[in-house]
Each structure stands twice: as structure tokens, then as C-alpha cells.
Amino acid sequence: MAVRTQTYDSAADAEVVLDIRLVAVGTWLFLGAEIFFFAAWWFAFFYLRALNNDQAWKAQGIGAPSKGYGAVVLVLALLTAGAYWVGSRTPSGTILFRLLTPVALVLGIGTCLFQGYEMWHLGFGMTDGGYPSVFSGLTGSWVVQFALATAWLGSIVTQAGPAGDTIARRKPAGSFAWILLFLALIGVINYILLYLVG
């Protein structure tokens, strides 16, 4: 049986290439876990909405928070992911990469702040039925993860020094774009469910 092998300039290069591949694989596996995590919340949404126990899915007078405000948060999240995606696809050390990554960081912080503000001004209390519970839990879980991703984005910005990013430090950067994109996509689904369907 033929054995597939690859040759590299040095063992260190081979390790780096291997690590990039492993991080890519690990990212996709992690996203698989994330899908199941959010799917549990979506199940809660549909299940409680369908049951409408004690007619309390939405208590009387309870409605979704401002659709416009939710859209602002969503657009910020999409811009964060988009900016980083474009930045991470440019060669390391280029102006575009150096520019877009901090922009993505600022947008990410903005997303978290805007979402946090909305969470404090929902217009309903946690005890007001199934919908407020799901809204708080799903949005809260999403924004906590987005905040952690933003913190990691901050670490990528600080690691990209004046000499430009090295391949060793760039290895998680490309795959990390998928995580931000994934979270933004989850934000889209959440928006549809919580603001339009719910």
C-alpha cells in the first residue's frame, strides 16, 4: 500500500502546517458542538411556544423588544464577522489586515455593549412567561459567547505586532474567522425566531 507523505523545508515548518490543519479541524468540531448547544435553546423556543402552558408563553401585554434595536445588534455582529473574515484572508502584515482586525474588534465590543444595553431594557421581566425566559437565556448565551470571541479577537490584535504576524501566530487566526461568522449566523437565526416568529 502506498504511504502518503509530504516533505517540508524543516521539521518546524511541518509542525506549523500540521498545527494549522489541526486548528481548522478542531474549529469545525467545536462548531458542531455549538450547533447542538444552540439547537437546545431553539428546541426550548419551539417546545414552550407550542405548549403555551397556562397561556403564558407571552403574558398579556408582553411583546418582543424593539425590532430595530435588535437589527442594529445583528448588523454590528455581521460587520464584526465580515471585517475579520476579509482581514484574515489577506496576507499577514498588509495594511488591510492591520486595519480590519482592530475595526472588527471595535465592532465586536460595540455588539456586546449594544446587546448588553438591550438586555437591561427589555420591557418585560424574567418571570413574565416562556418567551421572556427563552429570550433572556438564548440572547444571554449568545452574547456571552460573542464577548468571549471578542476577547480572543483582542488577543489576535495585540499579537499582530509591527513586524507583522508570523505564521505560527496566525495559525488560529484563519479558523477563528469561522467562529465569528458562525456566531453572526446564529445571531441571524435568533433574530428571526425571537423578533419575527416569537
Add this chain to the structure above:
Amino acid sequence: MVVSERRLAIPNNPITGILLAIPGYFAGVWLGTLFGLNDDQNTGVILGYLLATVAFLAGVGFLNYPLERLFGWRVTPITDPAENAGVGRFFRLSLDHKVIGIQYLVTILLMLLLGGIGAMLIRTSLLVPDSTITPAGQYIALIGLHSVMMIFITSAVIVGPFGNYLVPLMIGARRMAFPRLEALSFWVVPPAAIILAAATFWGGFPTGWTGYPPLSEQAGQGMDSYIVGFALIAVALVTSGVNMLATVIGLRAPGMTWSRLPIFVWGIFTTSILGLLAAPVLAAALIMLAMDRTLNTTFYVASNGGSNYLWENLFWFFGHPEVYIFILPAFGIIMEIVPHFARKPLWGYRTGVVGLFGVALLSWFVWQHHLFVSGIAPVLRPFYMLSTELISIPTGIIFLVTLGTLWRARVWFSVPMLFCLGFLFNFLIGGISGVYLSDVPTDVTLHGSYFSMAHFHYTIMGGEIFALMAAAYYWLPKMTGKMLSPTLGRIHFWWMFIAFNSTFFPLFIVGLLNMPRRVSSYDPSLVGLNRWVTISAYLLFGSMVLFAGNLIYSWFFVSRPALANPWHARSLEWQVPTPVPARNFDRVPVVVGGPYDYGIPNARPVADLGGMVGATGGG
């Protein structure tokens, strides 16, 4: 290769972790008291546990890397193997998969002791038919602690020590894909165990391991231990799953094709898929429960738009795959060890792999059989009954693969082989009783009785723990460099096998006689059977003490060095020296043969160990 995490100014070790965890806990309690919505302290306790865990992990050294990255410092991990030598490495944040495997082993054995003591207390209280020894409230708390502790243990008891130690060796890798994740999957286990044990200070929790609302909503602060402890185990399952899967996908040596992968690695692989995908659902369910208890949301409050069925669905969507997280690695162990001692190729290797995947796949479609008695729509029952019965087909395939390997073999009845045979006997009983329970009328009749308890213990203790013992006697010589006494091992096997069956088989009868589980009092006519079971349980515990004695005797008193390959096995982990070198293989091996090619004329050696330099991808 990174061998240890970079250290900062403070010494990073568990003592620092504990010293930071204590103020972390009180800070959390203080914050919870300050901002909590209720007077019941739940917010404070949960925040306290969470902050204590983060502080502990920081003390051990887990925040060094992310903080260094965040503040733009140069990330220069320790790469000199000399810095990762000595006994001290077992008490530090090590990134060496072999060290982590040993750390897991010791921790899990200690937890097993705690869980076992809980079982002895339960059986002691059942010596008498009334609840004079342990009052009802304490009894149910004891059941809860024993069950959750054992669930923690059995989730990790094979993947933790043996998966972490052996998978890289078996696939020809020098390391794991994500050593920090691997280390994290271990270092969250001790806090989880301590937090769970801390439930005793709050009077325990009354729900058993299933945590059903509304009881879990109304329970005291012991329930918060359940929530945080279980959530940490979910973190361990996810991190371990990502690491194991990425390792097997991306770090196989050249020539280690998927069809040459040792069957134990397939067992770990399928288990990791289940852990990776099931644990997040548990995490979400636990967050909802924590929110109900602290923020007054109503996920599980039927009178306010929620439903306790939501918990039951989410919990068992995790909980049933969890059962296969226990048993799939055990299947892997049995199918791995039997060919080596039968000196025959594994009969139906590919069929065995299909069986493992079949069990893993079907495990997602059976969860509602746990709700047969909860009032689910009757129209759903036939589907879940059939899907549950279907799972016996891939399980049977795995059984047949093992039996086919034994067919006409000249079996070497070593201690690991004895435990494998014990597994087959026990699991057959556990499996067949499971088929009965999947049937709706039988389940409705027996669900709350000791029958289902006996079934569960036959599969997990008679199955997984017997497989664990087989693995221990088989692989510990490689992991520790010391042989275990075979004489004591044989005594241990027969003692444990007889005591186990003497303990749990009568419980089928007790169950058929309608003795309910989780209740501390029973009909006086059952006292004879219960006393028999209790005495047998003491003997079973004694067999575990004998195992511990064998470890101590063999390691510290006899100290017979293990040969590199004492079983004359073909698989790759036995081709490296004992003790295993720091980098596993001097050169990445090139795999040229299968691990089970026993008795095949002109079979090639399993690998060329003087292979190529450098790293490479898949086979």
C-alpha cells in the same frame, strides 16, 4: 513540542489553585448576595462555585496563555522535556498526554472510592426494611451523590486515563492535537468532584442524577452543586471530544489508514463524537435550570409558560448518548484485548467498526423511552420502543465480532482476558434485560423498580468497570513500567465476578417483587434478599480493595519492571520502550501492517519505527 505551560510569577500548582479558589468562592457568594434576586442564596452559591473554579484553573496556570496573548506578550511555552520530569509533573499543568493520563487515573480511582463508599452506605441502610439507619431525606441525598459521582466517573474512567495515554501511541503520534484542551478536560474534573461533594454541606439534592423539575427547582443549595458540577463535566466532555477527534483525524502516522486504526481508538472516536455533541445540550439545560433558580425565569415552571417536560427531553437527549459514552470505550477495550490473547485476527474488524457507529447513531433516537412513564403522547411510544430495540442489533454485532474472534482460538487466559470474558457474561445479562425494558408494557411496570437499577448496573458496572479492569491489567504495565501480580489479579477477578453477580442478580428478583428504587423502606418480606445483596456488596467493595492492594503491592513491594511488550502484542503502543520516551517515538513511525494480523503467514511487522523525520497528516 510543548511539554508544559509557561509559568508566570506565581507558582502554578493545585495548592495555588486552592488558595485562589477559596477567596474566589467567597467573592462569588458576596456578589450573589449583592445582586441576587432571591433570598435563597442560590445565586451566591452558583457564582461562588463558578468563580472558585475559574480561580482554581488560574492558579493551576490555565490563564497564563490567554492572558499572555491578550496583553501582547511573547508566548514562549516550555519545550524542554527536562522541565517536565519527576513526580512533580503529576501535580502541575502538564501538556504531556502521558502525564495527563496518569493524573486522570489517580483522580478517577479516588472518586471511585468515594462513589463506592456511598454505595456501601446505601446498602447498609437497606439492611433493615424501615428507614431507621438512614432517614428518608438523607437516603435520597445519598442516592443522588452516589449516582452523580458515579456518572462523573464512568464518563471519564476509560477515555480519561487510557484514551489520553494510549491514543497517540496507538496511532503513531507524538502528542495530542490540543494539549491545553486535553489538560483542561482533566483539571475541571477535581473541582467538579469537590463541588459535587460540597452538596453534603447543603443537605445534598433530592433528585438523583436526573435532576427532574419541579423538585430540582424547589431543592436547596445542594442542587446548585449538581448544576455546576455537571456543567463542568459537560465542559470536560466537549474539550476532550474536540481533542480526541482532531488527534485521530489529523495526527495518524503515515500508513495508519482508517482501516488499520486499532479498534480501541475507534471506540474512543465514537465516544468522543457522542460527548462532543451531547454535552452541549446538557449544558444548555443546566443553564436554564440555573436561570430558573437564580433569575426567576420559568423554563421548567408549567404554571408560567414553562414545562418540566422540556428538562426531561433535553436531559435525556444528553442522557441516553451518555450511557453509550460509558460503554463504547468498553466495547473498544474488549475488541482490542481479545484478539491479542486469542492470537487471532479480530473477526469482522469492519463489522465491529460499523457496530460502534451503529450504536452511536441510534443512541440519538431513543431518548424518549425514558419518558414512557412520564406521560408522553402514546403515539410516540412505538417509535421509541422500536428504536431502542434496534440498538440491540449493532450491540449484538459487536458481541458476535468478539465471540467470532474467540471461536476455535487457543486462548491465553491472562488476567485481562478473564475480565474480558467476565464483561461478556455480565453485559449479556445487562443487554438482554435492557431489551425487556425497552418494551413499553414492561417498562411501565418495572421502570421505578430495582429491576431497571439491576439492568443499569449490569451494563455499567458489569460492563464498563470490568472492561476498565481488563484495561488496567493490560495497559498499566506500559503506563507505569511495573507488572501487576497475576496471582492477585486472578483472585481479584474471581472475587469480583462472583460478588458482582451475587450483588446485582438478586436485584432483578427484588425488582420483580416490586421493591421501588430510591426509597429507603421496603416490604419486610424482602429483608432476606436485601441482606444477601448487602453482604455481597460488601464483598464486591472488598474486591476493589484487593485491586488497590494489588496496585500497592506490585508497585511498591515487588516492583517487577515491565518488559516493553509483555503480552507479545502487535499493536503500536507495545512497540515503544517502557517507560515511554518523552516524545513517544524517536521518529514518526511508518505503519505497514495491521494490529491484529496474528497467525497470518508472512504478516509484516506493524510499523517501521525508523521511519521518516518530521510531521505529516493522515495515512
